[in-house]
Amino acid sequence: MTTQEKILDTAIKLYNTHGISKITSRHIAAEMDISPGNLHYHFKHTEDIIKALYDRLVGEYNTFFRELELTEDVSFADLTNFAQASFKITTRYRIFFRSGVDIVMQIPAIRDNLHEIVTKRKTQLGFIFERLVHKGIFRNDLPPHIWPILVEQLFIIGDFWWAHNEITERLKGAKASAKYMELIEGLFTPYLAVKNKN
């Protein structure tokens, strides 16, 4: 593993546990026993570390979405997989979803990219719903304008569940995962066609 990768791994670990605002480049260097000078040789600016972590996050989302797009024949299980994959990613990079938009939005490279990626994800999930309605898995007696609303609800809960968990139950591991899935699945349950209610 290269020093760069080690820095990123250490950074995300420290950020996730202590929060971005409390972790400085010196902390990261100290944690992995290298000098501050060395760290800034690999990442000139501390912001560049956060930027690199964001790129990792986006990369993981993209590879997952690419897989999903290949599946022409979307099934209900894909939706569950989607939620579970989202949970894993938001867990690994939970600092981005917990530290709010405050810090992240102040990094220009991220700010410029964020809107684009969220829009893309929304469109993709919208397609999945469309196909599931067509297949009769979701109800087809509803006005079409409800689907974008459902997609948005899914994203808000998916993205900010960790933040909410932090200020309420503080669940971890399997319990956290179960609660997350319960909330996400509960969101589209009312829209399932009657025959699929299981």
Add this chain to the structure above:
Amino acid sequence: MTTQEKILDTAIKLYNTHGISKITSRHIAAEMDISPGNLHYHFKHTEDIIKALYDRLVGEYNTFFRELELTEDVSFADLTNFAQASFKITTRYRIFFRSGVDIVMQIPAIRDNLHEIVTKRKTQLGFIFERLVHKGIFRNDLPPHIWPILVEQLFIIGDFWWAHNEITERLKGAKASAKYMELIEGLFTPYLAVKNKN
């Protein structure tokens, strides 16, 4: 208006527009043309300002909930009012909902209080739903375990909508309010009894 109040007003204004992490006690003092020394005469620690703003936020929530509790005969309109009041409060203090739990959770006085207040709000909203089911406004053919889930979904979307808006459409004013209400109302629409679908 006392200097203390002026400091809090200036602080929330600056925090809301620039984010907590970018605003220091010096910025606040400069914005209102007083000396740093004077500011720290009124608030010994910068954190105390955030703590005081949090107390304001909680206070506004409490006065609203107290009104609602007096209404013995809960109607559907109360639910909409509830959402609208929540929107106003989360807008006025949106920094707390945008800067994430990261900063806020590091202030002990807030951390200790936050869980309590969220739980209280959840219970109160749970009661409202219970009464609305009883009155036949919400469906009574559903398993009772779905109501806590719905309450939690409502709170996540209610609390973090501003954060989500920041990274997507960045709506403001009336448009923001309309979108917020659309998402919140869309959440409980599927649970309305058939006769109430209007």
Add this chain to the structure above:
DNA sequence: TTTATTATAGAACAAATGTACTAATATTTT
């Protein structure tokens, strides 16, 4: 009106932080 108090300004300090610089060491290329 004198005295006490509260409020304010402005300078000063210490700690933290990002980052640049220098020299040494390791690694790769030729």
Add this chain to the structure above:
DNA sequence: AAAATATTAGTACATTTGTTCTATAATAAA
């Protein structure tokens, strides 16, 4: 092996930030 390049440690510096200190000024109490 020699030269070039990449990596590392350690130090140093400037800036920012929270906070304290001291001296005035304003206000309230006596």
